[in-house]
Amino acid sequence: MGRAPCCDKTSVKRGPWSPEEDELLRSYVQNHGTGGNWIALPHKAGLNRCGKSCRLRWLNYLRPDIKHGGYTEQEDRVICSLYNSIGSRWSIIASKLPGRTDNDVKNYWNTKLKKKALAMHHHQQEYYHHNNQHGSGGRGRRAAAVATPPRAAPQSQCASMHPSPASASSAITTASAGGDAACSFGAIYSSSPAAALQQAPATVLARYDGGGAATAPPLPPPQQQASSSSLAELFSSPAPLLTHAGGVAINSWASGLLPFDDMFLPELLGVSEFAPGDCLLGGGGFVPLLQDRSSLQELSACYFPNAQAEMWAAAEHVKPPPVAGLCHSLT
DNA sequence: AAATCGACCAACCGCGAGAGC
DNA sequence: AGCTCTCGCGGTTGGTCGATT
Known part of the structure; x- marks a missing residue:
């Protein structure tokens, strides 16, 4: 009816x-x-x-505070970063842009920014393709991890055109269903999820996409967590791979060979910036090392409620924060 | 000058979530 | 517990206008 x-x-x-x-x-x-x-x-x-x-x-x-048109480069980057991270959740994206509405941001993306981003994406693909052919004997992903991308391109760097998980909140369900789109979330734990949440300075949620293989790479021994090179090894599984830091998707070198545009994440997390050493992959690495577990949990709760719920379920000693308020704190 | 095309953007539509009864 | 109603969201449509042929 x-x-x-x-x-x-x-x-x-x-x-x-x-x-x-x-x-x-x-x-x-x-x-x-x-x-x-x-x-x-x-x-x-x-x-x-x-x-x-x-x-x-x-x-x-x-509304009296509405702005129309005249998007700045910074706003472009915020939109690209968030679209890359959370997909077409325009209300969340717009909430981070004072004076902008979801409809306005959506229109702007669909009519202008998407084309800009596509052009950038194409340009980057060519760049990495070129680098791989000449730099590493065709070792694919690993080689791409070594190649330092043109980080922080001056204008409108839109890292990726693949909004990894607009559908992220249902990603775990998707994983258990299997199939082409099979993926799974897991955390890079030191020994157990609970231990990781309690002890590890950095807990990086990871989503392993694809190729029909929904299994995560083997968990690293605890000492490897601190080693960027070890993590690079960890991520060198054959399947295309996306990583999520605190639930925010990062299209890293492993999938589209694209750097995460991390311009916005520090703001979300309430930190001024990531220090150069705070990158897991080193050499212009792309995965920020999240020291602040509560911030990470907030992001997870907001963008990946199901994923987090499973984490909390696994990490039984960790009391989940109230989810409802978390999104408000972010948006 | 007229026709066509494409970009832009305001508005509409339908759905899911949540509150209230 | 189930129903109704409203809000808010994201996708889509359609009108307008400038550029091009």
Whole structure:
């Protein structure tokens, strides 16, 4: 059975808003607020519009703090970073850009930034292809890990066009289902998940994608965690691989041979920047070493609730934080 | 000058989540 | 527990406008 319409579409005005309607809506909301009920608002405001339409008009256009157009390079990078990390979750992305709306960001991405990013992606693919052919005797991924990418390209560096896990929150389920898209999340634990969460200075959630092989590479001995070269070895499994730091997907050298644009992650984590040594893979490495476990957990909870839930289940000594508030703290 | 095309963006649509009853 | 209602979200559509042919 279909859903009942929120209003009678035949009796309400649709299409572009007139300046008079804008003024009616603006003055009503400014004087009375939304009253928590958009459905009733148009009637009270004297508008012959659907409540949803009013809400959209207010949020996307009439709100006093709205910015239109004129995206800065920094905003480009934020959008690219987050799209790369969390996919098309426009409301979250927009919440990190003051004055921008999800609709605006979405439109901007679809019409302009995506093309820019695609061009950059293509350029980077060519760069790495060239590097691999001449630099390492065709050892593929490993070689790419050694090759230092043109890090922090000056303008609009969009690391990847593959929003790894818009679907990330269901990634574990996907893993157990198997198939081509099979993947699994795991943590690089020292000995057990609980031990890792309690002891390890860095716990990097990893997602192992693909190739029909849903198994994770073998866990490293504890001492290897501190060694960037060992981790590079760890990641040299045949399957394409994505890594997640704190639940934020990082398209690393292992999959598309692309560097993670880490411009935004420090901000999310509340740290000023990653020190050069804070990279697991070394040599311009791409996986930030997350020292702050609580920040990592926050990100996990927000972007990978299911993955985290499984981690908490495994790490029985660690009490999960309240998930609901975490996203708010991030968004 | 007219027709066509493509870019842009406001608005719509349908769905899921959550609150309230 | 189940139903209804509303909100918020992401995907899509359609109108407008400038550039090109």
